[in-house]
Amino acid sequence: xxxxxxxxxxxxxxxxxxxxxxxxxxxxxxxxxxxxxxxxxxxxxxxxxxxxxxxxxxxxxxxxxxxxxxxxxxxxxxxxxxxxxxxxxxxxxxxxxxxxxxxxxxxxxxxxxxxxxxxxxxxxxxxxxxxxxxxxxxxxxxxxxxxxxxxxxxxx
Numbered sequence: 001x002x003x004x005x006x007x008x009x010x011x012x013x014x015x016x017x018x019x020x021x022x023x024x025x026x027x028x029x030x031x032x033x034x035x036x037x038x039x040x041x042x043x044x045x046x047x048x049x050x051x052x053x054x055x056x057x058x059x060x061x062x063x064x065x066x067x068x069x070x071x072x073x074x075x076x077x078x079x080x081x082x083x084x085x086x087x088x089x090x091x092x093x094x095x096x097x098x099x100x101x102x103x104x105x106x107x108x109x110x111x112x113x114x115x116x117x118x119x120x121x122x123x124x125x126x127x128x129x130x131x132x133x134x135x136x137x138x139x140x141x142x143x144x145x146x147x148x149x150x151x152x153x154x155x156x
Contacts, residue, residue, distance in 0.1 A: 008083065009033050010041040017048050017092045023110050031111045034142050035118035039083035042121060044090070044114070052091030065091045067098055068113040070120035088117035104151075108143075112151040115142050 011032055013025045023031075028044055047055070052065030059069070072086040090113055099109035119135055126132040140150040 006033060007036040008039040009036055010083065012043045014043060014045040016051060017046055021096075021106070022046060022092060023107055027107065027110075028114060031114040031146065032118050034146055035115040035138075036122070038122055040118070040121060041083045041085040042118070043087045044117075045087065046090050046092050049091060049093045052089065052094060055089055065094050067091060067094045068117045070117045072121050072123070084121055084123075086121045088114070088121065090114070090117070108148045108151070111146060111148055112139060112143055115139050 009029070009032055011029055013028050015022065032040075032042070032044065049065045052069075053063065055069055056066050057063045059071070060066075067090065069089040070086060071089075072084070074084060074086075090110070095109055095113060096106060098104075099106045102109070116135075116139055119138055124131070124135045124138065126135050136152055140152055143149070143151055
């Protein structure tokens with residue numbers, strides 16, 4: 001019987017903020033691996049509000065910090081079976097504020113946003129209703145597989 005292996009993940013994690021109260025590298029890796037359908041090489045950077053705002057302004061033209069940004073670079077077309085590559089940026093103060101406002105555990109919200117970012121890295125988007133439905137269904141599936149509640153249901 002053929003052995004099935006999970007897609008390879010090369011994940012660099014950068015804490016550009018104090019790590020107190022933030023998920024561990026091991027947690028980030030578990031969540032990222034759970035969202036993979038294809039091999040990926042990524043950097044996950046946790047930033048403060050100033051850096052999050054600057055990146056969102058510079059790359060999306062929006063002058064505010066957002067919870068997650070994904071920069072997809074795609075696979076290296078010159079390499080056979082090259083992994084997807086990109087950067088995922090999480091803005092710690094925004095993530096914490098949203099978790100509090102939504103009554104969600106902070107770790108569950110981080111897990112959701114890591115999964116969301118990894119799906120973007122793999123080409124998923126939410127530009128229209130059909131894309132949104134597919135992406136949200138995948139996010140919910142992965143979250144529940146990890147033992148977290150569906151992030152799109154109101155759990156208050």
